[in-house]
Every structure is written in C-alpha cells, then in structure tokens.
Amino acid sequence: MRGDTTYGSFMQKVPAINLFQCLNPLRLAGPIFDKELRVASRRRRLYVLRFGYVALLVLLFLRLWFLMLRSGQAGGGVFQVSRLGELGKGIVLAVLWLQFLSGQILAAVLLSDAIGAEVRQRTLDVLFVTPIRSLQIVMGKLLSKLLQLVSLLAISLPVLAVVRVFGGVPWGSVIAGLCVTLSASLFGGALSLLLSISSRHFYHAVLTVGLSFIVIWGLVPLVLGHLASAQCIAGTTVTFLLGLTNPFVVMADLTRGILTGVGGMGLSAAWPRHCLFLLGSAGILLAWSDWRVRRIALRVAPLRVPETTTEAGARHWGAPRAIRPVTGSPIVWKERCRPLF
C-alpha cells in the first residue's frame, strides 16, 4: 500500500524568508487569508448576501426615481436639469447611507464566527502547532472578510459614478462617505472578531456588537449632549469629541454638507481625523484579539479537566455547588440549569 512511496525525497529544508517576502502585505495574513477566501466562495451565504444587497440597491434606486417622476414633469429645461441634480444628490446619499449601515452590519455578521468556529471545531490548536502566529490568524480572518465586504460595497460604486453625471454632488463628499463607511466597517468587524473569540455562537457576537454600537454611537452622544446642555462641558468640546469618535455624526454632517452645499457643523474637513481615530481603535481591538487568540488556544487544552478544578473555572463558578436533583420535566430542568447568557 505505502511501501513504495517517494514522499521522503520531496522534503526540502524550508527556505529562509527574504526581504521582499517580509514586505509582502499578504504575508501578514498568511495562508489563512487564502483559505478563507477559498472557503467563502463555496458558501451560499455570500451569494445570498450579494443578491440581497443588489436587490436593496435597485429598490432604493427605483423608489427615488419614481418619487422624482411623481413630483411632476412641468418646468423648463433649466428646471429639469436642476431636478436631475437633486435626484443625483438623493441617490448618492441613499447609496452612501446604505453602504454605511450595511457595511457595519455585514462586517459584524461576517466576522462574528471567525474565531469561534475554530474553537468549536477544535482546529485552533492544530493551527498553533504550525509556525502560524496568532496575528496571522486574526489578520487573515479580518482581511478575507473585509475583502468580501468591499467587493459587496463595490457593487454600488458604478451607480455612484453614473449618478455623478447628474451633478450636484462633489467627489470629495462621495470619497469622504466611502472612507467613513470603510473605517466604521473595519471598526465593527474588529469588534465582532474580538467578541467572536469568547462567543459560543455567532449570534452572541452579533448581539453584543449591536449593543456595543447602541451604547457607543447612541448613548454616549446623548450623555454628552445632556452634559453640554447642563453646561458641564463646553459645546465645542462635545462637537469635537463626537466628530472624532462617532461615524453617524460625521455621516450626518456630510449629508448636511451635500444637501446644503456647505459644511453643517464644520466637521466636513474633520473626516480624515475621524477615520484615523477609528482605524487606530480597530488596531487596538486587533492587538487585543491577537493576544486573546493565543490565550484561548492554550485554554482549549484542559477541556477534559473539570472546570471547577482550574483557577479560571473556580473564578467562574465560585465554590462547588451542591448536586441539584432533577425535578419535573427533565428537559425543563436541564434548560433551567443552563446560564441565561
């Protein structure tokens, strides 16, 4: 069966890595990136997402078009041209907001099971006996999913380019919107990836990302606004902080700028700073993920050791609990014993 193999003769010493290979950005992601892309192309989910996104885009486009048509055909040529400009603004804004919202949601969904699946399938420890580093696992997962996301968002770029012909929207605003979308998506993806490390199911990560977004993008501005109205903090400081940290505020300001032709809160020029802030925050989350992935891989080991006997287990469960007798329906009893979260 195997006696006559030529296997040994193929084995070569693994070559040293040269400077060119070190500078290759794909090397940062390693073979994980390649594997993830290959696997993604076989999953029906990706094609459903693409179809759904395009369908949503078409529906949005048609809705705006019919609204425009319904508003009447009267008026001269100049009026009609100006109406085209208004339509262009409407479509561009709709597409930008669609990209902005769907980008964050999709990034969170696509990365919600990135590391959790490896832990569940017990493949993480197999990866860690290879020279692959935890950073390569994190970056490979992130970049491959972001590439899928970008390819999805890129579907709408031709629409933006065509609509630009109608006039009324400067390129700078379109690019700013795209940059804010991408940086917010990267931040959402990095947060989802971090949460996926400790989430048993993907929806745990998605829900936690959703809650985090509500707190960070919703509650914090409310609190800051309240503090500003109570004159505990200067209004300019609040504007600066929100412009720096909150992509919804920046997008709203860009929208106002596109509609009125002037910068709303004077934040329009601040979007690069905001993008850098989000990229930096995403970088911190990724560094944290890198550290946690390594730790979780090593923690997979004592699976067979009763958790209460380990330090982590003792911390988690506290003192050993008394054995609970099964009462009533065993299924109901078992479900009651499970932690709620």
Added chain:
Amino acid sequence: MIETKKLTKNFGSLVAVSNLDLYIGAGDIFGFIGPNGAGKTTTMRILVTLLEPTSGEAFIDGLDISKHGKDVRRRVGYMPDFMGVYDDLKVFEYLEFFAAAFGIEYRKRKAIVDGVLELTDLVSKRGAPVDSLSRGMQQRLGLARVLIHDPKVLILDEPASGLDPRARIEMRELLRELKRMGKTIMVSSHILSELEEICDRIGIIEHGQFVFSGSMEEIRPRLGIQSKVRVKVLGDPAPAVEMLSALPQIQKVETTGDYLSVTFCEGEKTDGIIARTLVSGGVDLVYLQPEQLKLDDAFLQLTKGIVH
C-alpha cells in the same frame, strides 16, 4: 530525541503532570499508556508547545521547547486525539493549506502533498471534501497533515481511537513504515495490544507520574512475575507432570484442561529444558509455548485507576 526533566503541569490545584522524566531515543516508537486523566494528553501538548509547563524542562531534538517554540514546531508533527477539520475544504486543499502554513514554497507543495497522499493511501480521496471522509480516512488525513513538513518527531494522541479493525491494522502498518523512515514516534493508545506489537518502549503513566517506563521485557521483573510455559502432551499428562515437577528450575506444574502450565523459579530461563526432559522421558510433546505477559495485564497490575 524527546526528553523531559522534572516536567510538571498544574491546573490550579490539580496536578496533571508531576516531575515526569522521559527519554525517547531517535528512531524509537514509544507507547504512552495510562488511564483517562492520567496526564498523557497534557504531556503531549506541552511537548508540542501548546501548553507551558509549570516547572521542569522539555527538549525536542535538543531544543528547549520553552525557548525555541517555533523551531520545535517545525520538527514536530502533532495529531490530537480529536482532530477538527475544515468543512468546506477538499483533501488536497486541506493538506496544501498546512503546507503553506509551514512555509513550504508554492511550487513544491503539489509534489509534497501528492507524496503524503500516496504514503497514507489517500490518493483516491484527493478531491473529496474533508467532511465527507469516514473516521478512519480522517485519521489518515490527520496523519498526512502531520507529515506534510517532514518532521523528525511525531506525537500522536490516540491515532487508532474509533477505528475499525482493518483501519487499525493499516494505521499500525503506517506507523511501522514511518519508523522505517527514521521518524521518532510517541504514540498514546488505549488499545494496548496495538502498542505491544509496534513499540520499542512503553511508558505507563498514572496521576501524572510514570509507574513504569522501559521495554516489554523489562516489565516482567518489575512486576515480579516468573516465566510460564504452556505445554500439551499426547496421552496421559501425569508422567509429564511428575517429570517436570522433579526439575529444580521449575516451581510448580498445574493442569488446566488439556494443557500444563509450568511456572519457572524466579530468574530461571526456559531454554529447552522442558522439551529435552519430556522427549528424553519418552513423552510425546505436541505443544510448547512460552506465555507472553500481555500489556493489558501489566497495565492493570501497575495502575490503580486513579482519576483526578
């Protein structure tokens, strides 16, 4: 090739491995045996750098695993007891992925993957999805993965678990083939008869400590067991019993059915004395077989079944 010195691993108050001293020479097959929870998997995971020891040292090919983790991983192939697989990859892609993970150049990967597929007899499954493989095939794929970077040392945790008899025999043959190729193999298994046939040395571990380490021949004196021989003669066995009982080297002769069980005095050898005595006494000897000490028996005698 593999060496540990006072290796200890604690999980909180639980001592999984305690002061373990282990030495496995180059080209040996070492059988690692112990009850569930004895510390086998923990020891193996320490050796492949998946766990850090609490104290003590471990060396693979002379490299300290704590200081040269990356180099150690290039020298070791580890197959865990439960091997997770990627659902959406095909067999060739799965192996190519790990070849890439070990930094093997793209242009060499195909030849290497084909080589390990041939070695593990998986050529016919080259394009099959990994999750469609049977348990036995998946175990072989795991072994193929382990071999992809041509490691000097193989650490295999229960490679035959869950396999049917044919698959187990094939796995055993494969391990023999790998030994012929010069690999040092550390293998744990609950199927003790498997290890008995292929291992040069065995180590029996319980409660994180070795209760025995050495060759099968060394177990007998360790357990204080005398050599035994099973004998069958034609006709009435009484004269044979009388003749053998008179020999000073023989402690006792018992009749069990058609057979005689002859126990030698401690330290005495069995060389030919029984055959010579019976034949010269005119008894027709039809069967003579030294009784082998089964690894299962040694395991049961040496371990107490202590579970953490």
